[in-house]
Amino acid sequence: MRIGITCYPTFGGSGVVATELGIALANRGDQVHFISYALPSRLNMMAGHERIRFHEVTVTNYPLFDPYPPYMLALATKMAEVADYEKLDILHVHYAIPHAVSAHIASEIVSSRKLKFITTLHGTDITLVGRDASYLPITRFSIDVSDGITAVSQWLKDETITHFGTKKNIEVIPNFVDPARFRRHESPYARLLGDTGDKLLCHVSNFRPVKRIMDVLAIFQRVARVVPSRLAMIGDGPDRSRAEAWCREHGLRDRVFFLGNVPNLEEILGGVNLFLLPSEAESFGMAALEAMASEVPVIGTAAGGMPEVVIDGETGYLLPVGDVASMAARAVEILSPSPTPAWSAAWAAPGGRWRRRSSTSIAWCRCIGNATSG
Ligand code: GMT
Numbered sequence: 001m002r003i004g005i006t007c008y009p010t011f012g013g014s015g016v017v018a019t020e021l022g023i024a025l026a027n028r029g030d031q032v033h034f035i036s037y038a039l040p041s042r043l044n045m046m047a048g049h050e051r052i053r054f055h056e057v058t059v060t061n062y063p064l065f066d067p068y069p070p071y072m073l074a075l076a077t078k079m080a081e082v083a084d085y086e087k088l089d090i091l092h093v094h095y096a097i098p099h100a101v102s103a104h105i106a107s108e109i110v111s112s113r114k115l116k117f118i119t120t121l122h123g124t125d126i127t128l129v130g131r132d133a134s135y136l137p138i139t140r141f142s143i144d145v146s147d148g149i150t151a152v153s154q155w156l157k158d159e160t161i162t163h164f165g166t167k168k169n170i171e172v173i174p175n176f177v178d179p180a181r182f183r184r185h186e187s188p189y190a191r192l193l194g195d196t197g198d199k200l201l202c203h204v205s206n207f208r209p210v211k212r213i214m215d216v217l218a219i220f221q222r223v224a225r226v227v228p229s230r231l232a233m234i235g236d237g238p239d240r241s242r243a244e245a246w247c248r249e250h251g252l253r254d255r256v257f258f259l260g261n262v263p264n265l266e267e268i269l270g271g272v273n274l275f276l277l278p279s280e281a282e283s284f285g286m287a288a289l290e291a292m293a294s295e296v297p298v299i300g301t302a303a304g305g306m307p308e309v310v311i312d313g314e315t316g317y318l319l320p321v322g323d324v325a326s327m328a329a330r331a332v333e334i335l336s337p338s339p340t341p342a343w344s345a346a347w348a349a350p351g352g353r354w355r356r357r358s359s360t361s362i363a364w365c366r367c368i369g370n371a372t373s374g
Helices: 013-027 071-085 099-109 136-145 154-164 188-192 213-226 240-249 265-269 286-293 324-335 341-347 352-356 362-373
Strands: 002-006 031-036 052-056 090-094 116-121 148-151 170-172 199-205 229-235 256-260 274-277 298-301 316-319
Touching: 002 013, 002 071, 002 099, 013 031, 013 052, 013 090, 013 116, 013 286, 031 071, 071 099, 090 099, 099 116, 099 136, 116 136, 136 154, 148 154, 154 170, 188 265, 199 213, 199 265, 199 286, 213 229, 213 240, 213 274, 213 324, 229 265, 240 256, 265 286, 274 286, 274 324, 286 298, 298 324, 316 324
Parallel strands: 002 031, 002 090, 031 052, 090 116, 116 148, 148 170, 199 229, 199 274, 229 256, 274 298, 298 316
Antiparallel strands: none
16 A cells, blocks of 8 residues: 655654554555655664655745744645655544644545545644644544544543544554564663663653653652662653753752653663653553563553553552652662562563563554555
């Protein structure tokens, strides 16, 4: 098949999943065309694949467009153009706004045949942005006009039905990671961040309020009092400055490393000892899945879709949002030289349960096939 994929090219989970899916589809023999304003962060064209192409969307400048250049329209135009000359069978857009609306317009432009499109809902397009009164009607519209809708967790599907009242069939297809890429290994990079004896904790996100990165620091502060440890803070975003200032004020500058965005995340993740994701709510928690694939236990929250990803008591622990004391206690338990029997049992099955959840892209291939033929 010939598939057009649109996503945000930044470091967020939706772009990561879209990229991994494109690579998996190309590996099975499909022609994949990424259409976005920049090369997706995880797509390395140099390590390229002969069946993957990238098409950049450029928004032509015009004084009247200031200060709001119409990206959505430029994207729709590029989608229609690529669909025509590459004879695309289908478009697959990740994140509803504005990608699904652009895909709808593109399918109207390509009038010679029916160009179908699938929309994958990732989370904040439904729980934050889409629910905002100024975007709700167009988000509902974009769901209703899609030829196929998928959600990354059952929780997100339920949220979508509750808040948008849509009658569309929403298929739940959990995210996946490439298990050849995310795996346990001796990471020389991880060693750079601390003494060999130190435990290395890690958090990865876009540092937005929903991620509660001040909780990450509060947990680490408690852990570091008991266990010699360091913390790698990976990513960037609005709460970073506040978090860095807090570390300076609390004497944690030489224990907490703010690394910014890291494209080759697997190189460090495979060598860390514990992953912290104390979010307000994740529709899924892609970074937690990447950690688990790397056999790293996760401390997260019993909120949103995270319980569908992290198995409480087995691949980590899920605790109430904001309960940093309990999260720290569980972290110390996991990192201690003699963990509790329950934890050791889970730990003793290397690879097994941890990696099963990182699963596969097969469900996707079926979904795209169904939408094309349906
Ligand atoms: O975490 C974010 O805010 C970024 C956002 C995105 O669009 O990349 O992440 C969402 O999609 C990811 C991939 O499906 C999920 O793993 C994240 O849980 C979800 N974020 C939220 O629900 C807050």
